[in-house]
Amino acid sequence: MDTDGTQDARGTHATPVPRPAGPPNGSGAEPPPPRPVRPPRPTGAPGGSAGTATPPLPHGGDFLAWLRAPRPEAAPGVWRLRHTPRPEQEPEVTPARQLVTGAVIAFLVGWLVWSLLWNGYLGGWWLLPLYAAIPDSWAEPHTLGAVIVVYAYYGAVAFGLMIAVGRLGRWGELWRRFGPPAWRRAAPAAPVRPPAPGEDPAEWPELRAAGAVAAADRLAADARTGLMRDVDLARIARAWQGVRNGRHSMADFARAVTDEGAAACLHPSGARDLPGRSARHDLLTAQVRIGTTADDSRNPYHYRGAGLGIGPDLLGTGLLAVGPAGSGKTGSVVWPLTESLCLQALAGRAAVIVVGAAGAGLGAAEGYDVVVRIGHPDSVYDLDLYGGTTDPDEAAAVLAEALVGDLAEPHPGGDSRRSTTILAQLIGPFRAVHGRFPSVPELRGLLDGAPGPLDALRKALTESGQDAMLRELDARARQSGHPGDVGGVLADRVALLDRPAFAGFFDTAGQGRPFSLRALDHPVRVRIDLPQRGHADASRILARLVLAQFTASVAVREDRSLFACLVIDDATGVITPDAVRGIQRLRSSHAGAVLTLRTLDDVPRPLRGPLLGAIGCRMALSGLTPWDGQDFAEVWGKEWTEARDVTDRQIIAETPLGKTVHALRRVITGRAVTARAVTVRQVERERWSASELAHAVPPGHAVLSLTTVRGEHAPPLLVDLRR
Template identity: 45%
Template sequence: MALGGAPQAYPQTSDRIPDHPVPHRGFDLIGWLSAPRHSGTPGMYALGPAARTPQEQRDEDGAGIPAWQLLLRAALNLVVAWEVFYYLGSLVNVEIRGFVVPKVGDGGGLTFTTWLVDLLEIALLVKVFGRMGRWSLVWRRYGRPLVRRAVVATEKKAVIPAQADGRPQAVDPWWAFRAVAEPGGLALLEQETASGRVNDVDHQRLNRALECVRDYPDRLAALLDAVRDHGSAACAHPSGLRDLPARGSGNDLLLRQIRLGTAEDVPKNPPAYRGVDLALDPTLLGTSLLAVGPSGTGKTVRLARPVAETLCLQALAGTAVVVVVGAADADLGPDSWYDVVVAPGDSRGRYGLDLYGGARRPEEGASRLADALLPEELAPRATLARQALQQVVGPFAAAHGRPPGLRELCLLLRGDADAWNGLREELRATGQLTDHQYDLAQRERMHGQIDDPGGLLADRLGLLDRPVFAGCFNAAPGGGAGDPAGKRTAPGSVPRDAGLPLFAMHALDHPLRVRIALPEHAHPEAARILARLAVGQFLHAAGTRQDRSLFAGLVVDDASAVIDTHSVRDLQRLRGAHAGAVLLLRTLSDLPEGLRAPLFGAVGGRMAFPGLAPWDGTLFAETWGTVWVDERDITRAPDTSGGMFKRTWRAIRTVLAGERAQTESVTTRRVERRRWSPSELAQVLPGGHAVLSLTAVDGTPVPPLLVDLRK
């Protein structure tokens, strides 16, 4: 049985259909599906501008040449090439005739040889004079557009297949259903599609449902019946929502992308990425992303909120589960975006938090709780703390069939005599005292000693055992949320004095949207404990879950309190568990120095915002490495060349201009330079921008790019 007799609060999957569906009105589903997309390059927004090909990059290099100069140079080289071919060809033909005619005569052999030599001459002349005259650039700038216009004009005259109303045929959004649906089974769905009542979330949700039940005939029949009877409202998310209120732009659910901004057209960015839109998707989020920058630089508004939004949309479509952790006043979307809102100390909280995460073994829940209670500066005592909690939670769960409540745990850790006698009597009554005698003896032996972590753990738990947090955490039987016999109720319908239903982090195999709002201003130390607890439970649950079909996303608005040795190690496991995290930091100085480099190595995405401290920029610069660049050295020296006339003229020009004539020598060499130096990251980045590097799950890298997050 799962550790935690409290009801595990997560919405159950149901077949109910919402009475008032709320999709986008007038959504052009066919147009959205038919929009041209380019994929294959990690980090590139498929609906934005495509990456420039090497040919287009060469065109851009010659874009600064005026048209008259380009055409004049091409024409001059063409005239010279023709003259060379005319006179050189005549001379060569005479030589060929004198060599070939005595052997093969003046018939077909001579003609073939002449043509072959002419072709070789033409190829040689085109290569030589075409390169000097930039004929390829002339063709790409003027010739190819003319040919394309001619081809388009020809295609317009061709017969285009049309529908009954005369419009061109478009993509069929329900082609996957047609292969399994009965005739007329998609009539309602097609009618809603034509009237614009089916949005992108509906399309992805229904196709996801079909993908899951395709190999199960009974479930497939039930799905087809629901689609026939309810159309696009079939298989709705347990919340009944089919879209997000106050939804922003830049989401492409077909490829599960969220647009972040545009890569600037600057020399720092590789030519292939200049001017393209950058986006995140589960393939990139699967390696996790670390963003560092001071407050007010846009980390929350331009990164955390968009990622939370797209993961919430994917959860409505049945492809993701998301947990968002941040201060109660952080702009991470309205509460209506989320199914579960855990807000300790706030009346808007509809759920409490299970301190043990719904762990199925006492050791797991106790270990996560101990790591959350002790800050990083007390990490050397973590081993003893975990052992102390396990020695209490394990016997208590065996005796009562549930973990200890918050108050009960505090009393047992402090060594309260009544609490220990009650635990012993319960174990004796259930016949398990012998099994847990050793743990009890070990714990009792530590009571009152200087190095006993029990008192410290109890004091830390006391920060949560306050009236303002009543009903928000595990309670003893009769306390509402801790009652093992209690029944789950709808969010918001349970009075606070009766306790809230508890959310357990092991529910990551459901398409949930979870918001944990921390009381950072009123109770900062309690907020740190809760943040560490929630993140630790997520990392453990995401890495050990059996069903990994859903992408598990974690967004932490301020990760300074949650980064420790255990979280860094667990972050590395997310890559293979179809999960990822977005961690925001104000400065790396908030972390112990020994954790900074391992954290950079554990994540595949790194993002530097303006105003970064130089010592923070050093780690970014070292991580991004160096690149080979062409460096030009210009040496100037007084001009002393020439005879008497030239020297006299230079002397007159020096008197008139006030400057001595100089000669310049230019030396070009390839040198290795940092992609971004710490001073550039600290001083050069403009507001609203960031430098972003990414790595896909398969190891494909995206180099550091200067991104305008406002576009």
């Protein structure tokens, strides 16, 4: 057994999952440079040599420490690896100066009281219990029993006085904050003891309980000797899940693991890791760390200082990041999430489609199975214009969304619906005659209404007896040129794709290697480079096409145990009414979308509210405009908070002595003598106002709200994306 059940070809897929893509024989343009990696590993380190990049998870003992590290349950978005939970509410903390001053004053008061008692200035009443307890026979001087009782009584009184003074001066809190307990917290944590054999995850107790002892022994040995890495662990755990679900036989799984160890159940690409990892990943929880929640009063106390981790449980509701150029959308958000999804694809858990401009810094070609460089002559793969479907109506709907979706009205019956009908009236008859869908030049000729292509198609339909399709074509001919006909608009949009730069792309005759989003049944890693330089309008059409094909494909997947995610770096011009509806349906299909925008002005005004409502995770980066901040402030709503109104009222002295004292205090402090009145009330205020989002978010930070697929929410959090 060499798969986990998610990589086998199924159903309608004509080709298996492709291998890693790159220019043939190394020719063509260079791929985008990889992101910076961690410092080189020292010479002689396990698993590599000097000059190679250090993986985020070293092998050997460090791997075992990572595997055995605690991962407590936490609030949505909290980085669970070695997380220390905090209370929900912030405890009241006395200022250090006040605490030390109070402790010293209490000690001096206690010392004064003891001195007064010892020297008899307060009388001998406190010795009456002592006199009552000493027998007459002990009253002699220098009697040992009397001396013991007297000094024991003195010690008891002093001890009681010390306890009272300690409570008054809060010596216990002073000890906890500045004494040995604080020193122990500041000291490095002691090494964690290995868990018991039956509870050690490195020993694979589930496999042993199921009878696969030899497989468990092989995996445990690979983990101890440094031959296993985090991707191997996640991939084999995924394969074991397939055995438990009944998709694979126990014998095949045990044989593969026993023979190959940590290299069993490989991804079809044969890769066991990504080249040059840069983000912090925890594949046991499927999280990637993108920052640290700021220690800010606007953040809930139990989030402050905690790492922020994003996983499929959050991406399943969608993520929208809005911020100007240079705010860190690609480097701090898109790339870590993409890297995490690619690692999960290697583990057989996810399929990822990444769409962005060529050279946008979305990783090297070696990290993907398919790289589609649209408009690049050396691109190995092409993009299927019709999404791999054989249904003309479905193909027409997807293509219409790509061509004129941005012109459609935000209600049913807009241009997109009419465009779908027009395209179906043309590509349906064409497929009936030729057995394939029209290419871009052929489709443009049909939409232009030129007599030649239409007459030839009509003649072929008549000769083959395709009466139903002939009626479709005649209906299109009658509507052509009438007021309200959008055929001309469709022809103009198709003309943007019918350019010399795209002459070798969107082939429908079977001459190329088209990639279809129907491959989302497999754990595939795909990068689609858009030709934004010189072809901005065509790039927006293609981005809408990929989004429309993605939302249509994930809904009909056979294997929904794979998490499918679409990442679009710069979704300008991509958001349409149908796109918003498609994003809303992704959660039920175990899929998600990550979108970035420079500004919400790139989304039509009627669609901004529905888009923010359809997306579960919303991120506003630093540098946001006030009008964009207003949209975020409205969707995040308001909360009840405690408002404190402080009023200083000047005190007027009536007596000469009082006036003298007030004048002296005014000379010393420089301020008039006042009495402070504090009023506390509950008010409803915006969680983050538009002004705060525009001016109070520091560089390198973002405000992020989270929603999980289970419906759990996290309020807007100020996050430092640089840590």
